[in-house]
Amino acid sequence: MTTTAHEAPPRPRRLDDVPGWFPVLDQVLFDWLLDRQEAAGVRGDLLEVGVYMGKSAIFLGRRLQHGERYTVCDLFEGDAPDDANRAESTKSYSALTRQAFETNYLSFHDELPRILQGPSSMVPSEVEPGSCRFVHIDGSHLYEHVYDDIGAARDVLLPDGIVVLDDFRSEHTPGVSVAVWEAVLTRGLRPICLSTQKLYGTWGDPGPVQEELLAMVRGRDDCALSVQHAAGHRLVRLKSRGMKAPGFPLSRHADEPEPELAVAERPEKAAAPEATRPARHRHRRSRTRRLAVDLLPPVLTRAIVNARAARR
Template identity: 55%
Template sequence: MTAPIADQSAEQLPRPTRLSEVKGWFFTADQLLFDWFLAHQQDRSESGDLLELGAYMGKSAIFLGARLRPDERFTVCDLFDSPAEDASNSKEMRKSYATLTRRAFEANYLAFHDELPTIVQGLSSIVSDHVEPGSVRFAHIDASHLYEHVHGDILAVRELLTGSGVVVLDDYRAEHCPGVAAATWQAVANEGLRPICITGTKFYGTWGDPEPAQKALLEWMAARGDIWHEVQYVNDAPLIRLSAKGAEEPAQPVSRHRAVPAPRAAQRPSATRPAASGARPASRPPVPTRSTVRRVALDVLPPIVTRAIVRARKRARTR
């Protein structure tokens, strides 16, 4: 369902020169975890595609697209400019995403990548019509915040994930969207979703065995030394909680519009820097002598003053 950019030219849109300039909420801890999970899956030769439900302006999608392997497919599902089918969802769209357009998403994504992902424009409930069951290794859910929609998204993604696939749920604890929290922990309690770890904004889980990922994640964080973490237990199962304040960010996608630094102005060799072979060392401008200053003064002063100075100098020499 990928279509060309809408009628307005991309040249008229803002051109992000770095990921931080793209509107959205995608913090260092989650960038590190997205990067780690995708690399960990690759190290274990786990195959599968990538999926994102809810894209906003494309910040996390751009990041995921930079980790996409040549034989993989990346699908992004979002309403963009399409109207929602129910009044409550339409109200949320108007309140939270009034500036969201597919055109802006595409322009942002193409600032960092040569090709768009596969785009499904519509409710996240239709994603199962476009993605094969058991084909996704990593899914990010950040669409509607309403309980019934999030619950449906979780169930849909469960069918689309591979046996060891990872699902990420955004805003699982935000006070303005309790429906996400309700749907997340209901899936843990009743739908077999098993937590791996949590950050301040996202929940990471799987319907497979979380223990190998948790063990490898703890070893990685211990080796880094700049990520705070602890292990808690939920329903007798371990859950890693982590924070990455002050941690170094992972490699960022490179924009094709990145700013080019201005060339430095040519500088003369300094006194301590040896001159180029065969070249005369640069000399400082001569310091004016006392006689030079006098000659200049005589040239620029009025004649009456000049004659007075000359007479005074003659009298001084004859004394």
């Protein structure tokens, strides 16, 4: 379904209706890690850098505990800080507006998070050091920006807080890969696990959370697991095997009628007689044709085809 410039896009009824990239495996890991923090009595703020249309932000906002603060940061339709970032935003995020994000978020929540509209360089001055328990970085893919975003995450996280870094191994985001593995090798970041899209890490001790994660995953049959060691780090790799998304409440628009889909113009009967025949007859005829091609001599097959064409 397409919309015109004067027509608002349909409001989401389910989380899956919100455009964006948030695989089921990562939804499961977000849920499990946040559950673990809350069960341990860990308290702290939440931060997401780069929200696009709000899919992961909506998911993360549901885990806000009383007294905690949730901050999101994005350029939206604002000016990028440099030419490279401007080109990136124009190419990949031209449809993103703050209004679209807010509409989607408020479809599932009563209040908006605290919104920083501007480059992620705002974060260090706007988010208190050592205040966050969970940070999701999914902003610019340019090395310089990712490098700074990782540094900001380190500064705002609690000692055992968790940072999630998106697109760390996509072929179109080499700047993210360089910045992430550089942080692992030289800046003290310690991986907890790797999904197909994100690296989960901490500047604390990853051992306890890894042990609990391994026990959880080994008890499931819908998640592939491999463990490797490199440069003194234990790398826990996970991949979905038909995982189902964690339950998520429907939006406040769930009871509204589904939008009508545009119906393609029906062709005239004479223009496509094959399409008007019952499916079982079409299938039987196509099987007959295949058998003729496979079993009859080519000369006889061509004669049959020519005879049929002459009768049309």
